């Protein structure tokens with residue numbers, strides 16, 4: 185397929201990238217009905233993410249960049265593999281350890297999942313996507329890459345502290361999703377949400393190339409590769425909440441009361457847009 189194929193995701197100022205990812209409902213309907221409330225699976229053309237992080241780019245990143253543990257890590261069956269087993273310090277260099285190709289490949293062949301955090305910092309195409317989404321979401325966006333060459337899971341069921349848009353670029357992954365018993369749990373929370381769900385999943389979703397999954401923070405999930413090799417990008421963003429507005433003055437026991445009273449739901453995008461405009465127009469006033 186030619187690079188000029190119009191079905192591929194194209195990030196230009198004139199296109200609303202969020203609308204395209206959330207097609208057919210679009211961003212407006214998404215913020216009104218889905219955002220922070222429930223998951224949503226968006227089907228897309230299989231080739232639309234093929235330019236985002238091709239396998240050749242991932243190989244190049246591994247070859248050219250020194251990505252320290254745990255930013256680059258391997259996971260297998262819920263365990264993180266010791267980085268000393270696939271990295272080495274090079275004599276005469278004081279820099280961080282380098283990847284060793286043979287043991288790294290052996291781990292991947294045995295089913296290890298490869299994770300690279302903040303891959304937008306080393307990929308121009310992913311960085312363009314992240315910056316474009318930041319302008320729409322008014323939130324800081326970080327993108328992690330998850331690659332697997334087998335059907336062995338990397339992680340036990342867990343929930344994340346960020347909302348996430350999952351972009352499936354290659355292969356097929358099956359997600360089991362569990363609605364949280366209490367919405368919008370936080371890392372430092374008055375009611376820690378640590379016990380994995382014992383009930384049946386709320387939904388099971390198979391993501392194919394070109395598909396997008398939105399998952400609000402706090403939703404338990406487990407992921408299995410169905411067709412390898414598989415690669416997805418997890419676009420994470422943390423909606424600012426009422427708690428953030430009040431975070432500075434409170435500590436300890438006071439903090440618990442603040443969390444319980446103010447709420448941890450994400451602030452509406454309209455409020456963040458107004459805050460962003462206010463920061464631009466009256467920076468000195470707002471930083472005093």
Ligand SMILES: [Fe+2]
Nearest residue numbers: 342343344405
């Ligand atoms: Fe996760």
